[in-house]
Amino acid sequence: MTSIDEAIAAIRNLALERVVVYTGAGVSAESGIPTFRDADGLWRTFRAEDLATPEAFARDPALVWEWYEWRRKLIREAKPNAAHDAIARLHDALVITQNIDGLHARAGSEHVTELHGNIFRVCCTREGTTSTRRDAFPELPPRCSCGALLRPDVVWFGERIPMETIERSVHAIERTSLLLVIGTSGIVYPASSLVHFCHGLSIEINPDMTPFRSSCDLVVAEKAGTAIPPIVDAILEQLR
Numbered sequence: 001m002t003s004i005d006e007a008i009a010a011i012r013n014l015a016l017e018r019v020v021v022y023t024g025a026g027v028s029a030e031s032g033i034p035t036f037r038d039a040d041g042l043w044r045t046f047r048a049e050d051l052a053t054p055e056a057f058a059r060d061p062a063l064v065w066e067w068y069e070w071r072r073k074l075i076r077e078a079k080p081n082a083a084h085d086a087i088a089r090l091h092d093a094l095v096i097t098q099n100i101d102g103l104h105a106r107a108g109s110e111h112v113t114e115l116h117g118n119i120f121r122v123c124c125t126r127e128g129t130t131s132t133r134r135d136a137f138p139e140l141p142p143r144c145s146c147g148a149l150l151r152p153d154v155v156w157f158g159e160r161i162p163m164e165t166i167e168r169s170v171h172a173i174e175r176t177s178l179l180l181v182i183g184t185s186g187i188v189y190p191a192s193s194l195v196h197f198c199h200g201l202s203i204e205i206n207p208d209m210t211p212f213r214s215s216c217d218l219v220v221a222e223k224a225g226t227a228i229p230p231i232v233d234a235i236l237e238q239l240r
């Protein structure tokens, strides 16, 4: 296990050119957004894998939309936390996130790749057109003006992440001198496989044990809101 100070010392020894920040649900936990697989779970007795699928939506679009509307309300009322705010100070960093909550952009991060889409974008199931809808829908499931059902514009289990998104992310991670892996259990594929393309220094920040503990160079077992601000300070000093 690495302390925050040891991670900072390692960063100070780097010929630091590029930084990539890779995040999962844990980076939003301190904003009050439940993670997928922690004890508090996400919703009632359902697992994300049961609801975030095309089959669940085909079977019961109203139930799936009830879940998403519950999350959309939670996220609308949430604020970026100290980790999001610190990451946003890395103006040139690429943020690759599995999260669909949009909190990195709300904190001010300008280069964000959302591997799994965005909970405030919807897609017409007939026309395939997408639009941003931040407010609560008057009725569920919502429909397009053409009459067809709208679905969340997110990648469900069993659906592909667009190849261009994967390729762009691999390209960036292969070239980065520092990769921060923050708040992910490393369970979801192919997102979790991206971390293994890093040839630079990889630092995981997660209070709990994950498979990345054996693949990242350093592991800081702290919450993101505690560890990320001082780590970002060190990165900014090194980039000067």
Ligand code: BV8
Binding pocket: 023, 024, 025, 026, 027, 029, 030, 035, 036, 037, 038, 048, 049, 052, 098, 099, 100, 116, 154, 155, 156, 157, 158, 159, 160, 161, 182, 183, 184, 185, 186, 187, 188, 189, 190, 205, 206, 207, 208, 209, 210, 222, 223, 224, 225
């Ligand atoms: C695909 C959008 C192929 C929706 C999401 C068996 C084995 C391996 C793989 C599979 C398998 N069976 C099926 C698969 C593939 C499947 C998969 O990986 N399943 C998992 C469950 C095993 N993957 C897919 O289906 C993907 N598509 O493979 O397509 C294909 C091929 C041909 C044709 C068609 C298709 C698509 C996966 C995308 C799913 N969509 N999200 C929505 O959000 O509603 S994934 C969902 O999980 C979220 O995006 C979330 O971000 C993501 C990953 O989870 P984490 O972010 O890691 O969150 P988690 O709760 O797990 O962990 C949080 C961590 O934070 C914990 O470690 C915790 O300790 C830590 N933490 C807590 N507090 C803090 C903290 N860390 C720091 N600070 C804190 N304060």
